[in-house]
Amino acid sequence: MTVDHPAIRVRGLAKSYGTVEVLRGVDFDVARGSILALLGANGSGKTTTVRILATLLKADAGTAVVNGFDVGAQAAEVRESISLTGQFAAVDGVLSGRENLVLIARLRHLDDPGAVADGLLRRFSLTDAAARRVSTYSGGMRRRLDIAMSLVGRPAVIFLDEPTAGLDPEGRIEVWRAVEELVGGGVTVLLTTQYLDEAERLADRVAILREGRIVVNGTLDELRRLLPPATVEYVEKQPTLEEVFLAVVGRRA
Numbered sequence: 138m139t140v141d142h143p144a145i146r147v148r149g150l151a152k153s154y155g156t157v158e159v160l161r162g163v164d165f166d167v168a169r170g171s172i173l174a175l176l177g178a179n180g181s182g183k184t185t186t187v188r189i190l191a192t193l194l195k196a197d198a199g200t201a202v203v204n205g206f207d208v209g210a211q212a213a214e215v216r217e218s219i220s221l222t223g224q225f226a227a228v229d230g231v232l233s234g235r236e237n238l239v240l241i242a243r244l245r246h247l248d249d250p251g252a253v254a255d256g257l258l259r260r261f262s263l264t265d266a267a268a269r270r271v272s273t274y275s276g277g278m279r280r281r282l283d284i285a286m287s288l289v290g291r292p293a294v295i296f297l298d299e300p301t302a303g304l305d306p307e308g309r310i311e312v313w314r315a316v317e318e319l320v321g322g323g324v325t326v327l328l329t330t331q332y333l334d335e336a337e338r339l340a341d342r343v344a345i346l347r348e349g350r351i352v353v354n355g356t357l358d359e360l361r362r363l364l365p366p367a368t369v370e371y372v373e374k375q376p377t378l379e380e381v382f383l384a385v386v387g388r389r390a
Contacts, residue, residue, distance in 0.1 A: 142205065144169045144294055144325035145190065149199035152185055159185050161349035162199070167342075172316070172326040174336035177346030183329040184223075186346070187296045190327065191221045204293045204325075221296045222287040230272035234263050234282050237271060238289060245290040257285040260315055262308075276303050284312055294325045301335060313338060 145167035152160040159182045167173040175183050188194040190201055192212040200207065206214040228237050235254050242250030258264045261281040271279060280303050287295060297316070301309040309332075316339060320326055330336055336343055337357060344354040353360060376384075 142169075143167055144171075144204055145173075145327060146202045147186075147190070147199070148201075150186065150189065150196050150201060151198040152182070152189065152194070152196050158349055160189075160196070160199075163346070163349070163351055165344050165351055165354055167325055167327055169325055170320060170323045171341040172320055172328055172339050174340035174343045175327060175329045175346060176333070176336060176343060181346040182349050183346055184298055187221070187298050187327065187329060190215075191219060191296055192216055193221075218293045219296065220287040220290075220292040220294075221298070222284050222300055223298050228271050228279055228282050228286065230270065232271060233268050234258065234271055234274070234278075235267040237282060237286060241286050241289045247290055253289060257288060261285045261311060277305055277308050280304055281308055281311070284315070288315065288319065291319070291322065291324060294327070295319065297326060297328045297330075299329060299331065301330070301332065309335070 143166040145165075147163055147165050150160050150163040151158070159180075163182070163186060165173065175186065177183050185194065189196050190203055190208060192208050192215050195209065200209075202208070203215045204218040206218070208215050228234075229240075232240065235251075235258060238254035238257055239250045242253040247253055255264075255267075258267050261284070263278065263281060263285070266274065266278060271282065274282065280301075284297075284300055287297075300316075301312050304312065313335070316326060316328075326339075328336070328339060340357070342354065342356055343360055344351050346352070353363070
């Protein structure tokens with residue numbers, strides 16, 4: 138394995154459930170220290186792809202390599218170098234927010250788990266609720282904690298499956314900034330999302346799944362060139378609702 142090799146390489150990935158073909162020969166690479174946004178309609182195979190790459194599901198055909206390890210033959214090595222945040226929070230409601238983070242830091246054998254937990258609590262604006270049981274958290278707070286837990290130990294590759302579902306605008310921006318910071322430090326991210334503005338803000342490349350295949354894969358500029366050239370017109374731009382919300386609560390978009 139060399140640093141020139143992509144962090145994720147997928148070739149001919151296929152998966153069926155009975156007679157339903159979910160993936161029908163998926164191919165893509167994700168360069169180290171970059172973000173690939175995987176887009177597609179519900180049922181297009183985004184989550185199935187992530188689950189295969191995270192070793193939670195076996196492919197019917199094809200190959201996938203994550204951080205230099207084959208997901209089929211070297212599943213344990215893959216799991217040691219990745220982190221996964223799914224569509225639903227996977228936190229322990231009996232423990233406090235801080236206790237959840239400390240537990241994960243200890244499982245990853247990190248030095249000073251308390252300091253790791255405190256840093257992530259600050260980053261995701263959960264310090265005031267650190268000592269409360271997670272069962273008392275709002276849905277958005279649980280989501281932020283879940284994402285914070287996936288960042289413990291700075292894994293080489295992070296899979297973010299719908300990471301900001303259920304978050305308010307401020308929470309989404311906090312997550313975006315955290316992800317950008319991680320990628321700036323060399324972490325690779327595979328992101329699935331239904332929010333096109335999220336993909337536009339974060340992704341270095343965008344791949345679109347349709348009927349089990351990647352139909353488009355490129356940078357945002359490359360994708361824009363697939364459409365006719367834009368015409369220049371004068372349009373009076375009104376503030377978006379998100380801009381109004383952030384202005385009212387005293388935060389900048």
